[in-house]
Structures are given as C-alpha cells and as structure tokens.
Amino acid sequence: MSDADPAGGWSIWPAPAKLNLFLRITGRREDGYHALQTVFRMLDWGDTIRLRPRADGRIRRIGDSVPGLAEADDLVIRAAQLLQKEANVSSGVDIVVEKRIPSGAGLGGGSSDAATVLRALDRLWQLDLGEGCLAALGLTLGADVPVFVRGRNAWAEGVGESLLPIDLPSAWYVLADPGVHVNTAGLFHTPELTRNAAPATMADFVSGASLGNAFEPVLRRREPAVEAVFDVLAEVGTPRLTGTGSGCFVEFATRESAEAAQAQVTSRVPSRVVGGAARSPLLDALEAGG
Template structure:
C-alpha cells in the first residue's frame, strides 16, 4: 500500500486492530489495570490526509470524531506533541477519512494519532526513531504505541510493553453492533474479572488462551452485542475486540470468510478484513523514499 498524493495532500493508511484475546491480570497503585493481549493489525482502516504548512499551525480540516473539539482531537494533539518534542517549526493541515467505527474497540482514534505521528515525522524530517514516537504515543493513549511501531504484537502492562509476534495468515468477519460504552464504566462493573492468571505467548500459540475480560460484561449489559454473538455463532466462534462492542470471527482463508459473511443477516454491519503482521503505514512509508 502506498501513500497517495492529491492537490498538495498526501494520504496515509491508519489500520484498525483486533485484540485476539484480552486478560486483566491486576491493578497498579496508580489505578491503571495490568493486562495481557495480542494486537493483530488489519489491512483495513481509516485514511489520514496531511498537507504541510510553513506557518507552524496545526489545523484540523473537519472533525475526525463528531462533537470532539479541535484542541481535544487526538490527531491534533499528536501533531502538536511531535512539534514540541522535536522542536519543529513546521505545521500541517490534517484530514481524517473515517471508516473505523467509534467505540468498536478497533483502535480508530489511536491509529489515526499514530499515523499522524509517523507520517509527519517523515514529512517534517524530524528524524525521531520508533522508540521516541512510541513514547509520544503513550502520552496520548495506551493503544497508540502499537500503531506507531507498526507490527502485530504481544502486549503487557497497560498495553505499552510490546513484543512483535508472527501470526499465521487469517481473515476476519467483523461486525459493528453500533454500541458505545465508556471504558471507565466497564472497569467499574462487578462482573469484570480483574485477576486473571498471567499467561505466556506459548499458551496463546497453542490455542488454549482466548476470550476477552470485557465480553461477559458487555453481553450482559447490551442486548445488541448479545444479538451479534448469537448471529455469529452460526458461522464460528465469536470474540470481542478491546473494550469496545466490535465482534469478529477468524478464518484461515478469505474465501471461507466471504462465504460466512454471506450467511449473516443483511441488517448487520459486517465486512471482511485480513490480518497483517506489518502495518500498511510502514509499507506506505517505504514507497515514499523520505525515511
């Protein structure tokens, strides 16, 4: 996948992700929860438009999420954080073409912010390395570092301790139930398991570790999510991604995924995406020759 240039704008992929499992193993003294998960990047997601400015201003060309003020938008905050860290005097116009549904647990906002960091680092020539970009990303959100590093990964801590992982080819039927529950509310649920026993990568690779700590909470709380799980049970084992409402079923071939998709009720918002180990954003950077 390459970056696209149109009328002074360059366009960059911001891929979605899945959490192939998610366990909460404890709580830190600062109140944050320790977790274990596998982030799987996808070949589908949002697209970020960037146009450089010489006046140093960061301007959002339309909202990336309705109702979010420009100063609070993660893509704007990402650009400003990169400016400050690198002491860069250049600016940028930022445009977000949304495909990833908000609140689905597919990582849209975090991926958008990471794409702004990584692409502007190249376009501005600020020269920060992957570790530095991931560190900036962590200030913006726990999921931003995995997108900034651009590889599917085993994650621990609050999601910032990442180890690249090779995953077999897979295709996914994804469903967006259209439900958005604030993560803070889910963490307050008495039905949330917060003390799962830590597991190892080998446990996940063997197929014995699946499941998402938020699944029973959301299925109990939201009838729309329970209805999607019931619909997906006819094509395979349904899973939840992140702390959002997004659901998925994994397949070993695209053909199998497409056939399963065709069996689902037409009223579901469902589609197929492929898992990738390397972010399409890194592929786009490679084609530009500016890094």
C-alpha cells in the same frame, strides 16, 4: 479535484484498525492502572489520513470526521501538537481524517490515527526522532498508540505498552459492529469485571487455548445489541470481542470461507470481511514515502 488531492501538496497515509485476539486483566499496578495481557493483530483495513505541511506553524483539522468531537480533543490534533512541541519545530500541518473505523468499537481508530500522524509528520517535518521516541510520545496519548507506531503484530503486557513482536498466521475475519459506543474508562470501573485472571503464556496462546476477553461477559449482559450480534455470528463460528469496545469478529483461515460466512449473516448483521496483516500498512507507506 478535492481540497485534499495529492496534487495540492497533500500526502496520503493509512491508519489501520486492529483486533485484540484475547484480552486479560491480571491485576492492578502500583500506579492504579490495570495490568493487561493481549495480542494485537493488525488489519489491512482502516482510516486514511491526509496531511499537508504548513510553514506558519498552525495545526488545523479540516472537516468533521467524528461529529461532536471538538478539535482540541481530537487525538490527531493532540498528536501533531505534541510532536511540534517535543521537536521544537515551527512547521504546522493541515489534517484530513477519512473515517471508516467506528468509534468505541475496540478497533483502535483514534489511536491508529494519532500514531499515523506521529510517524508521517516525523517524516514530513524531517525530524527523524526514531520509532522508540515516537512510541513513547504516543503512550502519553493512549495505551494503544505505541503498537500502531511500531506497526507490528505483538504480544502486549503492562497497560499495552510492553510489546513483543509476534508472527501470526494468515487469517481473515468477519467483522461486525453492533453500533454501541463503549466508554472505556467507565467499563474499567464495572464491579463485575474480572481483574485477577491468571497470567497467560505465549505457549497458551500458540496452543489455541481459549484466553477470552475480560470485557466480553460484561458487555454481553449490559448491551442487548452486542448479545444479538454474538447470537448471529455463532451460527458461522466462534465470535469474540475486540479490545474494550463493542466490535465482534470471527476468524477464518481463508478469504473464501470468511466471505461465505459473511454471506450467511450480512442480512441480519452489518459486517465486512477484512484480512489480517503481517505488519501495518503504515510501514509500507513510510518505506514508499507516503
């Protein structure tokens, strides 16, 4: 029996990955942040968070899920501390993160982990702060945290916090990680980044217009590993970049077609087939009690 076995007082919660189906920068806001447009797509694959409440108020991370990441800098620890302070509670928690989502790939791993901690601890500590309050707290941790707190596929604007739920058709994805850890803050300061794209509309997206990812041409020029993955994936479809990371994907209508495509490229590009989710698996877990 592992230390994080449910029989030892642990509960188990999913922290799904996401894709950005496009990503545009339409300008800069008065606060200095970039104004974005994107569509977030939840996936049926991601990390797993294990939580064990404590009565002594301590918040501990057990294990080293991301080598080199100090506990004080870990978003799951910061999320638990933020919630503890906001709700003024004396409860604590032990946290285990089972990482599958690669760091720096634009798949939302750290943000999703933090959102899962917020939603699950709100339940375990019996706070009932509500989705809106938790999303607002999440925004102070990172721009992508609110969409994971709310757990729905969404059209997003602002810095990513202005969310409009959107129904997306069933889809499957061949997902490839070039192994490049992208520094998001540094990427936003890249001189050649397009920062004044014309705003897209929902009709543009629904019609299938190619809206692109502002960071794709930058990374493909700067990172040979990303360009190499694009070259291979182009043999089976139209590759795209997700978020501000290095993760690449190709969309398919069926699982069978995605698996057939992956079989053609897997010997040259490490990849996996993942399904698009109608909503976050975290919402299902919350309804089921974890």
